[in-house]
Amino acid sequence: MTETAAAKVGAGGTVDGAVDSHTHLLPERLASKIRAFFDEHLGGQLAYPDIDPTAVLDRHHADGVAMVWTLPYAHKAGMAAQLNVDIAALAAGLGDHPVEVIPGATAHPDDPDPGGDVARALAAGAGVVKLHCSVGDYVATDPRLDGVWAAAAEAGVPVVVHAGHNVSGNTDGGEVVEVARAAERHPDTIVIVAHTGHPATDVTIEWMDRLPNLWADLTPVVTDPVTVSDEALDRLADRFLFGSDAPNTGVDVATLLAGLATRKLRSEAIAGIMGGNARRLTPSRRN
Helix, strand or coil, X not given: CCHHHHHHHHHHCXXXXXXXXXXXXXXXXXXXXXXXXXXXXXXXXXXXXXXXXHHHHHHHHHCCEEEEEEXXXXXXXXXXHHHHHHHHHHHHHCCCCCCEEEEEEECCCCCXXXXXXXXXXXXXXXXXXXXXXXXXXXXXXXXXXXXXXXXXXHHCCCEEEECCCCCCCCECHHHHHHHHHHHHHCCCCCEEEHHHHCECHXXXXXXXXXXXXXXXXXXXXXXXXXXXXXXXXXXXXXXXXXXXXXXXXXXXXXXXXXXXXXXXXXXXXXXXXXXXXXXXXXXXXCC
């Protein structure tokens, strides 16, 4: 982690390095299409001009990150199963990098067996599931996703859900409630609200207080930071995760870690958010 962050955490620090629980290290063709979308709809200087996975990991390593979750998502039927295979291969190809890559899996409700797609990917080594409601044009409570929640619960892996349908990446309160309802219906599944449902973060916090299986990540929405009070962040610190959205983010990891280190939180709370909580959900496979 950065020197500033390490100094803030002190004796309670994440000695194994930070964990970025929200990245998109993807096959080149898909990564290029996503970057083109950002360039068209969300113009502005992004913090990671190079979308090559190795280049992104090199910067993360320099900034003190030791592990990342790479989160794929399918925008239409017929692509999730192969994408899951491709992500597993990409992670394996990066196996010698100092930053450990935890491969993710995804599903689309229009496919014949979304739960089976995820179950097969988890059996092959995926450590996290990603659902992107906007890209796939669905809601988290879609009953066709029931098998996905069940497969994740059986494997003991978390599901990261981006609920917002706005092209900006923003989420409204009703969309957060959809994720919360899904978590409520599947209490054995760890459900992570991407971006803490920004800007509807108050709704996310309200539901986190109700549901012990509902978590959130602090990933910014392009350049917009997630706004959560120090009180709420400290109180629910064991269920918050650090994330960047690299490479399609306007804020780099070093800046995000430094900002987290300045929050008025217990040192053990910062340590958990920076990496300890993510390691509880997806332990290192290199030990």
